[in-house]
Amino acid sequence: MNKVTDRLYNGIVKxxxxxxxxxxxxxxxxxxxxxxxxxxxxxATTVILTLSNLFISLLRRFIPDKVRIPAFIVIIASFxxxxxxxxxxxxxGLYNSLGIFIPLIVVNCIILGRAExxxxxxxxxxxxFDGVGMGLGFTVGLTAIGIVRxxxxxxxxxxxxxxPDSVAPISIFVLAPGAFFVLAFLVALIxxxxxxxxxxxxxxxxxxxxxxxxxxxxxxxxxSREAKEV
Amino acid sequence: MNIILLxxxxxxxxxxxxxxxxxxxxxxxxxxxxxxxxxxGGAVIxxxxxxxxxxxxxxxxxxxxxxxxxxxxIVFILVIAALVQFVEMFLKKAVPALYQALGVFLPxxxxxxxxxxxxxxxxxxxxxxxxxxVNGIFTAVGFAVxxxxxxxxxxxxxxxxxxxxxxxxxxxxxxxxLMAIAFMGLSGLIR
Numbered sequence: 044m045n046k047v048t049d050r051l052y053n054g055i056v057k058x059x060x061x062x063x064x065x066x067x068x069x070x071x072x073x074x075x076x077x078x079x080x081x082x083x084x085x086x087a088t089t090v091i092l093t094l095s096n097l098f099i100s101l102l103r104r105f106i107p108d109k110v111r112i113p114a115f116i117v118i119i120a121s122f123x124x125x126x127x128x129x130x131x132x133x134x135x136g137l138y139n140s141l142g143i144f145i146p147l148i149v150v151n152c153i154i155l156g157r158a159e160x161x162x163x164x165x166x167x168x169x170x171x172f173d174g175v176g177m178g179l180g181f182t183v184g185l186t187a188i189g190i191v192r193x194x195x196x197x198x199x200x201x202x203x204x205x206x207p208d209s210v211a212p213i214s215i216f217v218l219a220p221g222a223f224f225v226l227a228f229l230v231a232l233i234x235x236x237x238x239x240x241x242x243x244x245x246x247x248x249x250x251x252x253x254x255x256x257x258x259x260x261x262x263x264x265x266x267s268r269e270a271k272e273v
Numbered sequence: 274m275n276i277i278l279l280x281x282x283x284x285x286x287x288x289x290x291x292x293x294x295x296x297x298x299x300x301x302x303x304x305x306x307x308x309x310x311x312x313x314g315g316a317v318i319x320x321x322x323x324x325x326x327x328x329x330x331x332x333x334x335x336x337x338x339x340x341x342x343x344x345x346x347i348v349f350i351l352v353i354a355a356l357v358q359f360v361e362m363f364l365k366k367a368v369p370a371l372y373q374a375l376g377v378f379l380p381x382x383x384x385x386x387x388x389x390x391x392x393x394x395x396x397x398x399x400x401x402x403x404x405x406x407v408n409g410i411f412t413a414v415g416f417a418v419x420x421x422x423x424x425x426x427x428x429x430x431x432x433x434x435x436x437x438x439x440x441x442x443x444x445x446x447x448x449x450x451l452m453a454i455a456f457m458g459l460s461g462l463i464r
Contacts, residue, residue, distance in 0.1 A: 065442070068297040068298060068301070069294050069295055069296070069297045069298070069386050070294075072294045072297060073293070073294035073295075112354075113351065113354060116350055116351065116354060117347065117351065120346050120347040120350050120351075121347060123346055124343065124344070124346050124347060127346070128343075143390055143393055143394060143397065146345075146346040146389070146393050147295070147386045147389060147390055147393070149346060149350050149389065150350070150385075150386040150389055151386075152298070215454075218457065219291060219292050219294070219453045219457065220450040220451070220453035220454045220457070221450075222294065222450075223446045223447065223449045223450030223453060224446070224447060224450045226446050227439075227442075227443040227444070227446035227447045227450065228443070230442050230443045230446065231438045231439050231443040232438075234437075234438040234439075234440075234441075234443065235438040238437060238438060
């Protein structure tokens with residue numbers, strides 16, 4: 044039981060994929076035009092992450108080491124296709140607004156990253172909860188960005204009007220540039236907190252280094268580390 | 274004429290990074306210097322051209338006749354992954370000079386979601402093979418233009434006095450946001 048809560052805490056808070064690891068930036072920026080879209084994308088990713096972690100953990104003794112990446116990709120792509128069909132059938136509205144980003148879950152760094160660094164090395168139960176924790180962490184991140192953008196851009200949250208009518212919505216926030224600005228300010232806020240903490244402890248502040256892609260410490264992005272040395 | 278419109282739309286109006294948010298990771302990660310950004314842009318043009326051609330051929334001549342179009346996500350990602358490996362091996366043997374220039378970027382591209390994104394968009398929009406190839410090439414050109422511009426801006430930012438909490442990722446994201454606003458100005462170009 045202890046291990047289960049530890050995995051959940053690790054995914055949602057300690058190694059939150061959006062705010063701490065900065066993984067999966069493409070869907071983070073693209074689908075967060077509203078809180079509902081962000082939450083929907085996060086939950087779809089959670090389902091796929093949990094299922095792929097479960098299966099990769101079950102098959103970890105049978106997948107030869109040399110072909111593990113293609114094998115993981117096939118497993119993930121199969122679940123993505125399944126989830127895509129389920130969403131198309133039962134929630135067509137959300138399916139249409141997420142559009143191409145549902146099949147693109149296949150190349151989300153978080154999923155292959157968890158498969159490679161956790162599920163392929165650990166037993167089934169912790170792997171499932173690792174998937175649930177990471178997925179929920181991603182959902183929390185996307186929903187938070189979605190709420191901010193929706194509130195500023197159209198004055199609503201989850202479709203419910205919050206801002207008074209006298210406050211004109213700043214529509215740039217639901218358009219493409221708004222995604223960059225909101226994320227920039229959130230990261231700056233996190234940096235500010237980290238700098239404050241470091242000053243108290245008298246240590247060097249740990250600034251978010253998204254720009255170096257140092258956060259992509261998994262196989263997906265290993266090229267970026269090499270590229271940095273060029 | 275349609276092909277020209279498609280090309281301009283793919284490269285500038287619906288810019289893959291700034292309007293569609295595909296390929297953000299390399300866009301932010303490999304844009305520190307103009308030279309590396311140009312290398313990455315070149316590698317993406319190279320791979321995306323081949324990938325969209327091969328994916329369009331496989332879709333039209335294998336998946337459609339066999340009624341297997343629902344497998345497109347799985348097939349395309351495997352094709353892209355295999356293709357990148359193959360291109361890397363081929364370049365190493367046949368054109369070492371080009372491999373020197375693009376080699377390090379190739380492993381990065383397998384999971385650049387822009388490449389998979391383009392092949393899937395081609396299918397969703399019912400482009401024929403010729404249109405798919407043009408869309409692939411010019412989407413990649415749009416990526417290269419965006420990443421080189423961002424690298425240019427970042428080289429200048431290096432010399433500026435940025436507030437401490439905005440150093441690194443946030444200021445790059447803000448630059449990208451301003452670029453996105455500039456690119457929105459092009460949206461009236463094509464209806």
